[in-house]
Amino acid sequence: MQTPRRLLPSIGLLSAFEASARTGSFTAAARELNLTQSAISRQIRALEEQLGVELFLRERQTVRLTPAGEAYARDIREALRRISAASLNLRANPFGGTLNLAILPTFGTRWLAPRLPDFLARHPGITINLATRLVEADAAPDVPQSARSRSNFNDRGGGSRRRTYEHD
Amino acid sequence: MQTPRRLLPSIGLLSAFEASARTGSFTAAARELNLTQSAISRQIRALEEQLGVELFLRERQTVRLTPAGEAYARDIREALRRISAASLNLRANPFGGTLNLAILPTFGTRWLAPRLPDFLARHPGITINLATRLVEADAAPDVPQSARSRSNFNDRGGGSRRRTYEHD
DNA sequence: GCGCGTTACGCCCGTCGTAAGCATT
């Protein structure tokens, strides 16, 4: 067994904890997540029970992180940030980091070449494999289940629409 | 707005995707997660719809990652690993990674010293700040974020029971 | 026929909001 995934805290619990840890208040976390403080309170308690560790000190009517909670908050914040970044990046670059193009030489030199640098600048994570074909082909014939589209180089890269891709 | 937490994919979706990506099979992922392949299939589809990106190519009766899926899988795997590690580590070291002790010299040399190595061996992530005091003091007044506890050195470290600690 | 993925149908449990309670300021 790799990692015991089954006992991972849910995203809801982790988000609630992270927001609470950052703001130092269940109420503030509730506002941020568009939930009630009641929900936050229950989620934090649930997380603590699941982990078997107290994450917050309840004093008076404020809460404060325990040392354990602080360390956990750092890790969780980083993990959530990574998931968020990966998900957003995926929506921005549906190609998966590599884009294979088969084009006609004339098209490449006249139309594509001048636009490439700007495109690459807007999609930093992306690598492009350019292949020039001498004959016109309907996109890439040997690509399984490709969604043909005009992979818009003028697009600002915000869309969730389909794009063409190949794989090796 | 820090990170748009509200639209993060759930742990279930991510776990299902990660297991499927690693095994290359929904059925295998289902076995690993103690779910039905039906559940995995639905989760993957839900994740794809939520992200607006195809993660798997359905061919014949097997599935293959798209390039986008591969990149996403790497990030998700790392994030899940981090959450898992943080959670497990927290259960093992409820003190928050650092344990500040203020003890009497005699106690330190006679009782504590012989037990320290074994304790450190059982709690690999933990760092201990030892301060010897000549007078009996209630914990360490000047140490920020110190966790006083009886920090049971004979304890096997698996419990979910409460522990007492202070904060600054 | 067997194995794998997809889809439809109920059901259950997790999680929410509301609301009441308690303590502190």
Place this chain on the structure above:
DNA sequence: AATGCTTACGACGGGCGTAACGCGC
């Protein structure tokens, strides 16, 4: 009184298993 956390209660919905289907081996 006002604020902040806790807890009880009822309702809604996401996510599950079962089962039936299609499709290659």
